[in-house]
Amino acid sequence: MSIKVENITKVYGSQKALNNISFEVEKPEIxxxxxxxxxxxxxxxxxxxxxxxPSEGKAQVNGHLISTESKLVQRSVGYLxxxxxxxxxxxxxxYLAFNSSVYNIGKSRVxxxxxxxxxxxxxxxxxxxxxxxxxxxxxxANALLHDPEVLILDEPTTGLDPNQLVDIRNLIKTIGxxxxxxxxxxxxxxxxxxxxxxxxxxxxxxxxxxxxxxxxEGQDQIVVVEFDYRVEExxxxxxxxxxxxxxxxxxxxxxxxSTTKDMRSHVFDFAHDNKLxxxxxxxxxxxxxxxxxxxxx
Numbered sequence: 001m002s003i004k005v006e007n008i009t010k011v012y013g014s015q016k017a018l019n020n021i022s023f024e025v026e027k028p029e030i031x032x033x034x035x036x037x038x039x040x041x042x043x044x045x046x047x048x049x050x051x052x053x054p055s056e057g058k059a060q061v062n063g064h065l066i067s068t069e070s071k072l073v074q075r076s077v078g079y080l081x082x083x084x085x086x087x088x089x090x091x092x093x094x095y096l097a098f099n100s101s102v103y104n105i106g107k108s109r110v111x112x113x114x115x116x117x118x119x120x121x122x123x124x125x126x127x128x129x130x131x132x133x134x135x136x137x138x139x140x141a142n143a144l145l146h147d148p149e150v151l152i153l154d155e156p157t158t159g160l161d162p163n164q165l166v167d168i169r170n171l172i173k174t175i176g177x178x179x180x181x182x183x184x185x186x187x188x189x190x191x192x193x194x195x196x197x198x199x200x201x202x203x204x205x206x207x208x209x210x211x212x213x214x215x216x217e218g219q220d221q222i223v224v225v226e227f228d229y230r231v232e233e234x235x236x237x238x239x240x241x242x243x244x245x246x247x248x249x250x251x252x253x254x255x256x257x258s259t260t261k262d263m264r265s266h267v268f269d270f271a272h273d274n275k276l277x278x279x280x281x282x283x284x285x286x287x288x289x290x291x292x293x294x295x296x297x
Contacts, residue, residue: 001060002027002150002180003048008057010043010204017043018054019204027149030176032195033184036296040204041184042082045154048182049079062149075103078143082154082184084135088128092119092138095127096145103146113141117171133164140171151175153183157190162280169193188289189282198288200295207295215288221257222284224248225267228277235274239266254284 003025010018018040025031035041046052048061050070058065064072087095096110114123117137122130127138136156143151156172157165172181173194185191191198192212200208220243231253233245241259248254257263264281271278 001025002029002062003182004060005044005048006058008044008047008054008059010040010047010052011055016204018047020057021201021204021206022057023199023206023209025180025182027180028176028178029197030172030181030183030195032191032198033182033201034186034191034198034292035184035201036186039201039296041201042154044201045079045081045152045182045184048073049077049152050074075146076149078146078148078151080136080139080143080151080153080156082158084139086127086135086138089126091126092123092130095138096141099142100145105145109145109147113144116144117141118167131164132159133161133167136160136164136168137171140168144175148179150180150182153181155184155186157185157187165190188292189284192283192288200292202296208291212288215291221260221263223255223257223263223267224252224280224282224284225255225271226250226252226279226281227271228279231274231276236270239263239270251279 001024005021005023008018008021009016021044033041033044047054047066048059050066050073053067058067060066061073062076064076066073090098093110093114096113097107100110114120117140119134119137119141122134127135130138153172157168160168169190172183175181195212197211198208199206228251230251233247236242236245236253236255239255241257241263243256243258246254255267264283267281268278
């Protein structure tokens with residue numbers, strides 16, 4: 001068991017940030033930790049990384065108790081906080097080399113994480129010269145330096161442009177094939193693109209803990225597609241298993257299919273046959289969005 005949380009409560013003054021929380025995370029697994037602002041997501045992550053202590057309860061990371069084995073927990077966890085703290089005057093390679101010395105890691109590992117996170121073309125620059133996306137990569141590279149078994153990522157895609165989002169998302173998915181990834185976010189699309197399971201928290205309590213496959217069972221499938229120009233909805237209605245088509249904005253359409261089979265390939269073929277360019281093509285889990293709204297409103 002990579003993460004085991006048992007009856008964790010955290011109190012700040014008269015406010016309970018976390019109220020008797022329990023859950024487990026296996027390896028390898030990517031788990032999305034969801035909730036509205038102020039729900040207690042960051043507090044839980046700070047507890048798991050031993051940055052703060054719980055008021056009650058206990059937790060283990062890689063079999064190490066956070067209360068009595070904090071150094072062992074820290075060695076087995078890679079942490080990217082929401083506000084990524086970086087030394088902006090240091091060069092990328094210099095910053096990573098500095099942090100590697102804390103773990104007594106050789107220079108070869110620094111070069112490995114630079115390559116893994118796609119930082120090679122920017123490694124010679126000062127961190128202050130980098131875009132938000134590349135700064136996030138530096139934070140991820142730093143979290144991966146000591147080859148941790150567990151990655152804890154707090155809002156890792158906040159503030160990224162669409163291209164950066166895709167790059168960071170793919171990187172996290174690759175890492176999640178071998179390691180445990182526990183990430184917080186409030187973006188449903190990111191959850192669907194990366195996660196195996198979701199834990200939803202509201203007002204300090206867990207209100208849902210489900211695998212995405214369970215959420216999709218028996219549900220209609222919604223495909224969101226953006227073309228390079230407007231398409232008559234009547235043409236999209238000719239696609240197999242279509243229930244409805246909705247033009248949500250400009251050249252963006254939501255196509256609802258009465259099947260759980262992935263229909264994106266059919267939409268792609270439709271675009272190819274009609275000489276259309278696809279600018280975005282995603283699945284939308286209507287049940288996840290509606291469940292989130294129902295449980296946190």
